[in-house]
Amino acid sequence: MPIDYVLRRVGFFFLILWLAATLNFFIPRLSSQNPVRERMIEQAVLGGYVHAGMDQMVEEYERRFGLDQPLYIQYFRYMGDLLQGDFNYSIANFPRTVREMLAEALPWTIGLLVTTTVLSFILGTLLGAFMGWPRAPVFLQYVLPPLLALHALPYYLFGMVLMYVFAFKAGWFPIFGAYTAGTIPTPSLEFVLDVVRHATLPALSIILVAVGGWALTMRAMVVTIQGEDFITFADAKGLKGKTIFLRYAIRNTMLPQATAFALALGQIVAGGVLVEVVFGYPGIGTVLFAAIRQADWFLIQGAVFTVIVAIGLATLILDLVYPKLDPRITYRRA
Numbered sequence: 001m002p003i004d005y006v007l008r009r010v011g012f013f014f015l016i017l018w019l020a021a022t023l024n025f026f027i028p029r030l031s032s033q034n035p036v037r038e039r040m041i042e043q044a045v046l047g048g049y050v051h052a053g054m055d056q057m058v059e060e061y062e063r064r065f066g067l068d069q070p071l072y073i074q075y076f077r078y079m080g081d082l083l084q085g086d087f088n089y090s091i092a093n094f095p096r097t098v099r100e101m102l103a104e105a106l107p108w109t110i111g112l113l114v115t116t117t118v119l120s121f122i123l124g125t126l127l128g129a130f131m132g133w134p135r136a137p138v139f140l141q142y143v144l145p146p147l148l149a150l151h152a153l154p155y156y157l158f159g160m161v162l163m164y165v166f167a168f169k170a171g172w173f174p175i176f177g178a179y180t181a182g183t184i185p186t187p188s189l190e191f192v193l194d195v196v197r198h199a200t201l202p203a204l205s206i207i208l209v210a211v212g213g214w215a216l217t218m219r220a221m222v223v224t225i226q227g228e229d230f231i232t233f234a235d236a237k238g239l240k241g242k243t244i245f246l247r248y249a250i251r252n253t254m255l256p257q258a259t260a261f262a263l264a265l266g267q268i269v270a271g272g273v274l275v276e277v278v279f280g281y282p283g284i285g286t287v288l289f290a291a292i293r294q295a296d297w298f299l300i301q302g303a304v305f306t307v308i309v310a311i312g313l314a315t316l317i318l319d320l321v322y323p324k325l326d327p328r329i330t331y332r333r334a
Contacts, residue, residue, distance in 0.1 A: 006320065013316045020308040025078050028297045087302035092294040098302035101287055108178055109276070109283030112199055116206040121261050124214020129250055131215065132222030135241050144215070151212025156274035159205035163278070166201060173201050176280040202279045217260070221253040262318035
């Protein structure tokens, strides 16, 4: 791959990050809300009285967070902090920093969504390939309709159905959190099983909905290539059906699937926002939802920027490895 192309793609990546970071800074400030004042009023209401020196307290906290500075100074300070991986303090959870909160939430999101994305991709791709192959077992034709029906449901809505049936009614699974309340996280088998039990329903809600989409696209691509010359030639050579299916059919239909899979991995950080909220899972989605409700500008900026970086990196890596996935693709100039 030409080095100038790599440098150009990396340059575009950083340009996109800068544009996204700029929008990420200005969009929350388009709101007429004052996050510090809103938080102070909320605390006052919870306490049952309003402080006489509310305005002075708001001014002091705005000075502490740098919100009393002109907008351009806030912007340059924000960009400087980003370069150091610092997103300032959380307004609603002061004195905790945004970086601390994201560091606690990110492993839960990655653990849940990497597992569900990989499993749904593998299951959906295999099912779709078999359903599109004319020599596949007949019973697979009855699998597609329920998969399509599930795929039409949003993750969070199907998650509510699973919660009602298996948590409220049957009582087989917990309905909230990533592990039992009061448990101290330890590297023990008991704690791991507790985490798996809490993650089962959120994972099922994502996997069962996503499998249909992967299966549908893979089935369509397998059906499309059945009349291609290389399939006909392989069949005429007397190759076994298994060999034609694995080495000719699947291999030549995996490129679009790999593209979608890479983008899905990039969106892992944001993909389960509402699922995490429904199940009270302590991931990035729950943090972002709480930050939006509390008008916590710095926490919103940190969570959204994390999502942007993940998607941008996935796209960049996919673009650079494309020639490895398909030798027919080249970035060299003719």
